[in-house]
Amino acid sequence: MSVFILFPISANAQSGINSPYSRYGVGTLSDVSTGITKSMGGIGAGFRHPNTLNLKNPASYSTVDTLTFIADLGFSLQNGNFSENDVKVNAHNASINHMAMQFRVLPKVGMTIGFLPFSNVGYNFSSEQVIRRDEDGEIIATNAYTGEGGIRQFMAGLGWRPTEWLSLGVNASYLTGDITHYISNTYSSSDVQSRVRTYYTDMAALKLDFGAQYTLTSGDNRLVLGATYTPAQNLESDTYMTDVHSVADTTWLPNAFQLPELMSAGFTFKHKNKMIGADVSYQTWSKASFFGEKTGLDRLSASAGFMLLADDMSKNLFKRTSYQMGVNFSQPYFNVGGSKGPMQFGVSAGFTMPITTAYNSMSYLHVSGEYVRVQPMAKGMITENYLRINIGVTFMERWFMKIMVD
Secondary structure (H helix, E strand, C coil): CEEEEECCCCCCCCCCCCCHHHHCCCCEECCCCCHHHHHCCCCCCCCCCCCCCCCCCHHHHHHCCCCCEEEEEEEEEEEEEEEECCEEEEEEEEEEEEEEEEEEEECCEEEEEEEEEEEEEEEEEEEEEEEEEECCEEEEEEEEEEEEEEEEEEEEEEEECCCCCEEEEEEEEEEEEEEEEEEEEEECCCCCCCEEEEEEEEEEEEEEEEEEEEEEEECCEEEEEEEEEECCEEEEEEEEEEEECCCEEEEECCCCEEECCEEEEEEEEEECCEEEEEEEEEECHHHCCECCECCECCEEEEEEEEEECCCCCCCCCCCCCEEEEEEEEECCCEEECCEECCEEEEEEEEEEEEEEEECCEEEEEEEEEEEEEEECCCCCCCEEEEEEEEEEEEEEECCCCCCCCC
8 A cells, every 4th residue: 555645845946846747857848938929829830920029930030120129038927736646735836937038130130049948847755655564563665756957048049031931040059957856765664774866967958949931921811831940969968876775876877868859830820910820849759868768758749829919009908908818738758657648738818918118118018827737648647737827028129229319
């Protein structure tokens, strides 16, 4: 008989999450959606809107106009509910989603610089099991699991529009971070020796992302087709495993981590003041390594969204506000105890409202609500439900406008 008990850890600046599933792979993968696209289910491959930050496809950077400098910040507040059999635990977290800026560097060339997480690790849980019961009593084994850390990325990218209908882009990201996993096996009897294992990695790599967007326009209709490609990449890492049982034994693991290929495609279709869009992406995690072992699964993700665009000329605040909604799902990219990890489903809705106007500036507030369910595919695994509030602010300054003085 075993009892599974969850003890979520408090959020910290590096991870900002509580999830037992972040124990696997490189942790819980972060969504790089910003503002509008986050409330549209996370679409991005075919999303192209003037002066709107879209980090999922660098080809979109060419939409920034000649006069504008954009600064964008996003963060989220979430409540997580974790349940397994009759055990339920709640946890609250806050995290920064992204910080980025965008501006024009040459005619038809826009540049974006940003910082955002790539993955997060944060968990603390344990299980208890009676391993022996006799006339002298019982011996209980306690297995405790704790993890922290994650991978962050500093990126810079260019988007170029060589023709009216074609845009191309590239991102260069420097990935850096560290991940630590602790596993301890202790016993209620001093006659049984405890055991502690530590898995640690400090990693860094350069990642490239390529993107393209093709635009077709006819009257009030506009169709944008987009695609991105990220090649596989080795992570340079200092990785080891320490096993303390009767004696301490440390094993160094060369070439312990790899990142997979990522391919995505999507579209948006705009008719007057309405826009719809969808994305699909595929990652070859089965070819990647985690702590020197190939235990990943290829991952398929999809998202779709709708937006009612704002009327910028209206004096009514609600008509100058755009409204979005979206859905998404993703397959697991790791195994849990020989079974596939959990599926993830999400729905979102939000709005984007102008909050400041001046002769040379405009700011926007992005607010969206999101419900995410992490559904296990095997019995005995933990189900996670998240209610998340995403808040973003976009500052648009007319830095490069020339002022005429009589």
